[in-house]
Each structure stands twice: as structure tokens, then as C-alpha cells.
Amino acid sequence: MNARVTLIFRKGGRRTMKVSNRQRKILELLLSRQDEMTAEQLGQMIGISSRTVHRELQILDPVLAGYDLALVRKSGSGIRLMGDQRSLGQFQEQLRRSDTETYSPEERKVLILCHLLSNDEPIKLFSLASEVQAAIPTVSRDLEELESSLASSGLALVRRRGYGIEITGEESDRRNFIVKLAEEYIDDFLGALSRKEIWPTTHELLKLVGHDALFSVERTLWQLDENWVRRLREADYNRLLVRLSVAFIRIQKGDLISSTSRMSSVILSEESKQKLNALASSLGIDELPDEELIYMQSLLDQAKEKERRSASALLEQYGLGLAERAISLIRLMEEESGTPFHKDRTLLEGLISHLGHALERLQQGETIRNPLLAQIKNDYESLLESTIGSAAKAWPDIVIPEEEAGYLAMHFGAAIERWKLVPRQVRALLVCTSGIGSSKLLAVRIVKEVPQVDLLGHYSWYEASRMPSEKYDLIISTVDLPIEPDRYIKLSPLLTKDEAERLRGHIRELSFTPEIAAHEEQQQDAWQRLNLLNRYAMETVMILETFHVYELDSGRSPRLEQLLKDALPIMLQDHGQEHANAIADLLIQREQQGSVFIPDTSLAMFHTRSELVAKPMISLFRLHEPLLLNDQEGQIATQFLIMLAPAGLNRIGLELLSEISAMLLQSEMNQLLIEGESEKIRSFMSRQLEIYMKSKLEWREST
Incomplete structure (x- = not known):
């Protein structure tokens, strides 16, 4: 669906042009700047994606050539409008006098498709023309041009006098076409959702995709602990989210997948059905029909296949x-x-x-x-x-x-x-009190979007406030902190593209002392890598040697404070038992700052770092009676994990403890914690940490 830009010649040879509102804003920004602007910067200032900026620039290239102007794209710098001063001045004056269309031909066609796809009943031609603010002949021509695009996707455009216009075809084809349309015109779904002002085309596409459903689908997908999801490339991950969201929105409207002969031979496991219905439940859908369960599973299977073809x-x-x-x-x-x-x-x-x-x-x-x-x-x-x-x-x-x-x-x-x-490496503390899942999600997104950020670990505000300032360069938080705004940056756990750009801007504004800026890691030779492997292995053994499972008699009406004070002496019997009550108080303070309950489990985790702790330790306590942690949210724990670390624990130790925390989001780990013996749990953690070490050292090999 390529837009057409037409130069219109008036009498006397004077020419004018018709540009859309969006194209006019791009041109005005480029004319106002003496230096280059990246497509991302242009998009942020206008409220559109960088991909849309590139598409509009392609349309404007021939228009500018008619005025002896050119768009110069320079690697590493951006885009600039070039030409002599006379040509630039003439063009600026002509742009001021030019006519502005509400929508470009391309935008208009997208809006037409959105209106037709979101309606189950035929729409009259005059109503459609009114919706897109265009003449009836113009809309008729647009419809003719759209027919081939729909046909190639298995859909048909039905136009009958007195009946109206509608799109017909299988529900699965309709969903696929919506996803295709959204992927073509929105390259940052989460960023688009967070913008205060968005273009009508983006707004209509987001309604089709299910902008309210995207976040819920993503949260539930992470809670289901499908490890392969986290290994997906960003494009494949976003595609899966959008496909699932579109499907759920269509189901909510009552537009369901029809049964096919192929479906009759598909048998889903009970575990798969439970996971899929959990996804549906997050959006208020009680239970999915068998046809939809099979369809949803096919979406997950296709994404898994993508992951199998990924870099690993x-x-x-x-x-x-x-x-x-x-x-x-x-x-x-x-x-x-x-x-x-x-x-x-x-x-x-x-x-x-x-x-x-x-x-x-x-x-x-x-x-x-x-x-x-x-x-x-x-x-x-x-x-x-x-x-x-x-x-x-x-x-x-x-x-x-x-x-x-x-x-x-x-x-x-x-x-x-x-x-x-962001032309430098920075060390950051991540302060997140909304649970392990959200902090891990934010950490993954930061590493992917801003690789220059070296996350030192996840901390409570209590811990972060006591960290010497020379040990880090900035604080990233998901909550408001009681310090000056310029000392930290607040981000959502989902880290939209707009927030990623704000993070980069915050880093650029930081003042770096030579000592801090010089902390970059040096290139490591084979001996250093071997030494690093040895350090990781020694830390892993030291941590896992302390792991034990204990039964704890919680009484008929257990209280958290008493349970922790009963548990700590058992855990610390050979390592500073005299500090048990003081450490229990620290754990209770940490619990008061935010959730310690692991989503969709019966497990709570308590952790702290303190000078009172001699070495990193982990213990699991299984309760005889369940413990009510949060009455309003129905958080009931039947077991809890205690993780202790010295205040000055080295970076490798912190990394390993963070990885163990992340394991609590895995269903296999949770099952082992419920019924597994100490050795089996320790063996599982060993395997996971071995994978982590190999991954870490494979990358460090390139440094």
C-alpha cells in the first residue's frame, strides 16, 4: 500500500504540493535543524515509530528532488535536508502555502481496513468515506487497490450496492491479517501505548490488536515460566504477544475459530490446557473452547520453532x-x-x-x-x-x-x-519492590535495549541507600524514591522504547569522574578466563553447600515474625547464631517494603544483605501449617526460602544469588521445592548455574 504524492502545477508554472499532517511535521523539523536528526528522534518528537518515519521519507524523496533538495542519510549521525540556501528558502515558503491533507493515501487505506476489520456487519460506502474524511470516489479507488492485498491473505472484499462493504474469510486468516497490518505500521507496541498523543491510524490499529490486553498477556506469559519465551529474539517475542492479544480480543467479541478436520486429530495435554486457560483468565475469559485452545497452542508452537532457529x-x-x-x-x-x-x-x-x-x-x-x-x-x-x-x-x-x-x-x-x-558503560543498581518477576523482566529488557548498562544487582531501597556512592553510577527504580529526582530514574517493569530513550538521555546527562569512567572491563586473555571460571565455580560450590531443607512447626496460628525467629537459629547454627534475632528483624523490614511472595506459587522468599552475615547462605523451610502473608491478595505460603548474604559480597556472588532468585520463577524448580529432597534441589540449581556460567564466559571470551 504505497502512498502517492503528487506535485500539482498551477498557471504560471508555480507548483504546490499536497502533504499529510505527518509529512508536514517531518519536513518542518528537518528545515528547523542545522544538524542531523535520527529517525528515532524524529519519531519521538512527532509521536510515530522510526519505521513510519523511514516510510514517509521515501515518499518525500521525489518531492524534494523537484526542488533541488535531497535527504542525506549519514551513518552514525542521522538524516539531514541538504540544498543551497535559495532552494531551501523557496521550499520552506512553498510548504507554508501548501495544502494539507488530513491523511495521506497510505494512512487512509489503513484506516479503511481497520474500520472494516473491526466490524462484523457491512458498512455503507458513504459512512466509510465520512470516517476517513475523504470523497466517495477516492474511497472507491482505495478499495479497488486493497482487494489484491486482502486476496493474498485469504480474505475477500465484498462490495454490493444497497448492501455495503465487508471483509469475509476464515477467522484465522482475519487474525493473521490484523497482525500483519499491525507489524507493518507499528514497530513499538509498548511505546505506542505509553504515548500521550498518538496518530489516528496507530490508535485504530492498537484497538484491533487489543492495547489493553498486551500487558496482561505479557505478564501472564512470564508467570507461566516458559523459558523458551525469554530466549526469543525481540521481533519474534513481539509477534507472539501481538498474535495472542489479537486472538483474545477477537474471542472477547465472540469471533471464534471454526473447527477443521485437522483439529480433530490434535490432542492437548492437561498441562497445556491449564496454561492456555491461565492466559485467558488474565483477560477475564473463563474457559477457552477446544478449537481456540488448539489455535493458541499452534501460536506457541510456531514461536517455539522460531526460538529453535535462533542464535543458540x-x-x-x-x-x-x-x-x-x-x-x-x-x-x-x-x-x-x-x-x-x-x-x-x-x-x-x-x-x-x-x-x-x-x-x-x-x-x-x-x-x-x-x-x-x-x-x-x-x-x-x-x-x-x-x-x-x-x-x-x-x-x-x-x-x-x-x-x-x-x-x-x-x-x-x-x-x-x-x-x-550512550557512548559509555555505566554501573546501575536496580531497585524494584513489586516482586522478583517484575525486576527480572525489567533487567532483561534493560540488557537488551541499553547494553551499556551494567546491572550490579537487584536491591531494596533499604539496601541501595546504604551502598557507597562510588560503587555505582546510577539507580534505576520501578517506584518513587525519597531522594532528589536527578539522582535516579523511574521506569516501568516493561521498559517501553520511550522509556529506554529516556534512560539513555539520563545516562548522557550524568557527570562521570575519571575513576568511575575508567571502570571499563579490560580484555581478558585465556589465563584470566580460566581464573574467572574458577572463581565462579568456587562461589557456586560455597553457596550451594549451605543449602538445606528444614521442616518448621508453625503452630495453629503462625505469625511471620515468630516463624523467622524460629527459623534463623536453625539456619545459622554454625555461622553466627547469636545474630539470629537481628537478622530476622532485617528480613521483616525487607518484607514490609514490598512483596516477598512468588507469583502463582505457595512460596515466599526473604532475603537481606548485612554485616551480621558471614557468608552467603540459602535454606528452605516447609511449614506444617500455611502462613497468610496478605489477606487482600490471598497470598498463602506453605514454605519459604531464606537467602542471606554479607554486605560486602563480591559481584560474582551477587550474580549467582540473583540467578538462583530467577529460578524461583521456573515451574520445575517450584515443584522440586514443594516435594524434592535437598540433593535433588541442589542438583537442579547446579545445572542451572552451570548453564549460566557457560553463557557468561562465552560472552566474556569476546571481551
């Missing part, structure tokens, strides 16, 4: 050699450009994902085609030359053609853009 799966398929070559390429490009590419995990994963299939095609003698090569040469000339040279060194046994090097250059160009947004 490619490593298994092509071997560690692929990762080593990709890391080698990153190091070579870093030497060329001076940009610390090794810190960008997204770059490594993107290269592995791309190179696995690309190298396979090259080795089979297939021709690589790159329709963007001319533009890459124009916009990223020096970067492309560096990539060609570095790729030749990384793969001396394979000829990397210019077309393939162009694709690689795009990965590095994107990494440069990410790094320029």
Missing part, C-alpha cells in the same frame, strides 16, 4: 566455530572503528543468526543478492570498506562478496547507532 540453535547446528569467527569479525571491526562492539550482545546474536545461513549458501556456490547495496555504498561507504577487509581476515578460506559484506555492514551500522546513543 544455530550454534548447535554450525558449531562453536561460527561464534568464534563472528567474535573475530567483531574484534577486527572494533580495531578499525574504535567502537566497543564487544559489549553489544545484540550484535553478536544478530551476526550468528545471519551468518549461519549466509555462509551455508556461499559454500554451496549460491549467488548472494542485496537490493540495498547501492544505498549501503552511499550511506555507509567507509563502514562497508572496513567490513569487506575485516570479513576477508575472519574468513580467509571463503570469498565474501560485496553483497554479503553489505548485509554485515548493516549489522555494524545498527550497533554504532546503539552505541552513539
